[in-house]
Amino acid sequence: MAIRAALHHRTVYEYDRDVELGPQVVRLRPAPHCRTPILSYSLRIEPGPPGKGHFINWQQDPHGNHLARLVFPEKVRRFAVEVDLVADLTVINPFEFFLEKSAEQCPFVYDDHLRRELAPYLETLPAPEAGERFEAFLAQVDRSPRATVGFLVDLNQMVNRALRYTLRMDPGVRTPEETLVLGSGSCRDMTWFM
Numbered sequence: 001m002a003i004r005a006a007l008h009h010r011t012v013y014e015y016d017r018d019v020e021l022g023p024q025v026v027r028l029r030p031a032p033h034c035r036t037p038i039l040s041y042s043l044r045i046e047p048g049p050p051g052k053g054h055f056i057n058w059q060q061d062p063h064g065n066h067l068a069r070l071v072f073p074e075k076v077r078r079f080a081v082e083v084d085l086v087a088d089l090t091v092i093n094p095f096e097f098f099l100e101k102s103a104e105q106c107p108f109v110y111d112d113h114l115r116r117e118l119a120p121y122l123e124t125l126p127a128p129e130a131g132e133r134f135e136a137f138l139a140q141v142d143r144s145p146r147a148t149v150g151f152l153v154d155l156n157q158m159v160n161r162a163l164r165y166t167l168r169m170d171p172g173v174r175t176p177e178e179t180l181v182l183g184s185g186s187c188r189d190m191t192w193f194m
Contacts, residue, residue: 002090004039009083012046018075028083029066037088045070046080099148106148131177137162163190 009028026045030038047053053074059067072079102108110118130138142154166184176193179185185193 002088005087005089007083007085007087009081011081013079015077018077020075021072021079024070024072024079026068026070026081027065028081029068030085030087031063031065033064035092037090039086039088041085042083043068044080044082046078046082047072047074047076095149103148105145106151107143107145108148131175133180134176137176137180159190159194163193165190 026043029041029043030036043056045054045056050056053072053076055071055073057069057071059069061067102111110122115122137158141158142151162183163179164184166186168186173192174182174185174189179189179193
């Protein structure tokens with residue numbers, strides 16, 4: 001049986017006088033290609049209604065994500081964005097994917113065409129926040145040739161043994177070093193860590 005989760009988000013900006021708002025881009029709609037079924041979605045903007053208090057144009061970025069571009073023809077004293085959605089949290093098999101024959105064993109090399117397409121994701125930048133603990137963690141990763149899925153499972157288990165998830169409300173993203181020192185991190189910290 002699937003779990004249905006209802007999410008509600010509201011952000012409000014209030015000003016002490018009427019102000020001109022330039023175009024605003026809101027990125028609060030799940031991508032059409034996400035695996036989690038979205039059963040309902042609504043976006044409400046103040047001032048409203050559409051066509052009077054604001055104009056909305058739905059666009060997509062180069063990765064297929066939804067963007068709501070908002071234009072306000074008049075000055076505003078208040079700007080509010082409210083989103084409600086219901087998601088069907090059906091259990092997803094994490095191993096439900098296909099590997100090309102050339103990628104079944106790691107390390108592997110992408111063919112020229114795919115490497116060009118993936119170039120933005122394969123670029124590595126210096127990591128000035130990489131400290132001793134993080135470098136030591138990376139040194140423990142078994143990079144011996146083997147099945148790619150086995151490598152990913154082992155890496156995931158290694159992260160799971162080193163870190164625990166924690167909910168935190170303070171702003172910002174911790175560096176991988178901070179996350180390792182504390183032994184825990186929020187979802188944004190874990191994402192940056194990986």
